Amino acid sequence: MNDDLLDLLLTGLGETVYMVVxxxxxxxxxxxxxxxxLVVTEKGYVLEALKFNKILGTLINVVRSFPDIILIVVLLPLxxxxxxxxxGSTAALVPLSIGAAPFIARIIENCLKEVSFGKIEAAMAIGANPLTIITKVLIPEALPSLIRGITIAVIAITGxxxxxxxxxxxxxxxxxxxFGYMRFRDDVMLATVVTLIxxxxxxxxxxxxxxKYINRKRYKFD
Known part of the structure; x- marks a missing residue:
């Protein structure tokens, strides 16, 4: 690998990691x-508010419906x-963050819904307040799933x-x-693809x- 290609790759990788993180x-x-x-305002949950839940879900779906390139362009003035x-990379943080937030919200929602509703009902029955249920039941029980979901989100943001x-x-x-496409440099294109992989x-x-580590620790202490 020649020096100019290595320098280009290191610069590009650094900018990508900066944007992703x-x-x-x-x-x-x-x-x-x-x-x-989205979860706690659903029917039967600790902060049931069906109309609010529907409005919020609709707004999230509206943002998610934009193709990435269009959403990024629309948010450039912001x-x-x-x-x-x-x-530049710093300017890209704004559309990337706003574009990824609804996607992450849906991932979080799906992960939290995997928690047995019986555990939530048990916490409600003993008088636990909504914050306690969220922080002591929902999130801890869904943590391995949340980590896998966030991993998917990080990969999507990389894209x-x-x-x-x-x-x-x-x-x-x-x-x-x-450098790869416009200057017809196959070595740059190949190296970029391999680096992304x-x-x-x-x-x-x-x-x-x-x-897996969190799951092992959980079963160990259980």
Whole structure:
């Protein structure tokens, strides 16, 4: 591998990891409470509010219905307002975070719904308040599933960074387009694809390992 290709790959990888880490963190801050609210406001749950649940679910579905590239373009003015530019990795954090938050919310919702409703009813029967039920029953019981779900979200966000690279966000996606495709450099294209595969496999392995570790610890103490 020649020096210029290595430098390009390291720069692109660094920008991609930067976008993935920070946009995932922000999307979790937004999506986790949304997912919890979607569950606890359903019929029979601790904060039942059916109309609110339906409205929130509809809004989340509206955002999720946008293709990644369109959503990123639509949110570029907001990125300019927040960070002062629409170019670069930092500007991409805004559309990536907002675009991923509804996806994470639905993942959180599905994971929490896997918790036996009987356990929730038991907690309600002994007078546990909603916050206690959420923090002591729902989240702990669903934790391995939540980790696997978040792993899927991280991989999806990694794919979104590649799309964002097409409109000036930087990262491996931009590298593949600007240097691999537009300059007809097959070595750059191949190296970028291999790097993305390794990155995604590493994320998947890490998420699976952590979920299995938590399961082992749970059964050990049970």
């Amino acid at each position: 920070f946009s995932t963190a922000v999307a979790l801050v937004l999506g986790l409470p949304l997912g919890i609210i 990125a300019r307002f927040i960070v002062g530019t629409t170019l 979104m960074t590649a799309v964002a690279g097409a409109i000036g966000a930087g990262g491996l996606g931009s590298l593949a387009i600007r 390794i990155l995604v496999q590493g994320v998947q392995w890490g998420g699976d390992y952590l979920a």
